[in-house]
Amino acid sequence: MISVRGMIHHLIDIPRLDVSGQRVALIGPNGAGKTTFLEVLAGMDRLREGSVSILEKHPGDVKVGWVGEFPDRTMLFSRVCDEVASSLRFTKVEMKEADRMVLETMAMLGRPDLLTRYTSSLSGGEKALVAFAAAIVNSPDILILDEVDSHLDEATVRMIADTIHRSGIPTLFCTQDMDRAATADNVIFMKGGKVEAVGPPAEVFAPLRDGCFYPSLWRLSQ
């Protein structure tokens, strides 16, 4: 999924990284450089030194469904239906078809009722859900999600996970929920701008057992 060579960018220093898998989790403490790294991979920031590829392409050539950590700041439109339809309209999908896709997406997420609402009337969590709907509605090549789950309750997180699973879209997600990170194919653990560990959850979490970066469900089964 991701390949990095000689990346030096702000505080990030990653000489080499190769990660595969359908679902990849990015974890690490606040200030580790996770968001900066995701922004480069999503093609939203130009790399200062080195090279990265995602899905074996240059980030600029990949259709990315992005949800950032400030869903409240990235809303463009005043009505939810327009917000969810934005990527379809920008790419000139026919109106009727766009409406159908918007309705289908919100139905899949179990919240078609939100479509008639104004974005300003949404709760924080609902904004995150709408931002996710806008990211997935145009069938992106990959979803890049920056701590979206930190705004959401357990049931909504599970529904989003099911929706992604059914869509078959590869996902790179950053999370502070280690139980969720443990369900990924591979986990990247970042700290101070560096990749401390990468690999399957069992391998990455094993040395983290004494700290809090360890899945609580695993701790419970010991």
Added chain:
Amino acid sequence: MRADLDFIVEREEFSLRCEASYAEGIHLVSGIIGSGKSTMALVMASLLKCEGSYSAKGVQRTILSMQFPEYHITSSSVDDEVRSWGLDPADVLPHAGMEGRGELDPFKLSRGQLKRLNLACVFALDPDILLLDEPFSSLDCMVKTRICKAIESRRNKITMVFSHERSVLPRVDSISHIAEGRLVCHGATPDAVSEWSSPPPYLRKALENGARPRNITLQDSMEALCTIRD
């Protein structure tokens, strides 16, 4: 000290009915997105009109920490932001892990840093009622653990924690849940623990295995499971 709630908030298709009473201690309020957690916090902060009554007896100061910390920003530097709360940056910034960063523009901070800054300020003010709307969002587990300790040290004040946090929670005195437009009080811990309709995954698993945790932290669930395994 006592906060008495008996009110309804209604707008368009949304409604929230709250009938509850909270004394000194730590009170968790859970609920799915859009259920009314922030609305309840706004009423308790006297920032939203309601039908009915909300009264806080023996309370001089109530402070709300909002879900999105960027809403709190009123100054152009981190130092001035702390001063805007009537606090000294030298006292507060170490608690936010932000020593030497007083010159920064608050809007240049990450959401996690902003959240830490805001929480350090509201805890330093030590209000009689502290309303924490999603205090754990965007924070890593080490910071969450520190925030839990700060919450737990407020036993003689009223602290309301509105959250759907799934891994790091403080020990609480009572649990309430908002569903279908209504606040339901599950009562005091430990009895409320098994009554809670939306426990985090580890607590759900412990309960399913027949354990009876005394409270809602991971530690409590682990200890309760050990008891049945022995």
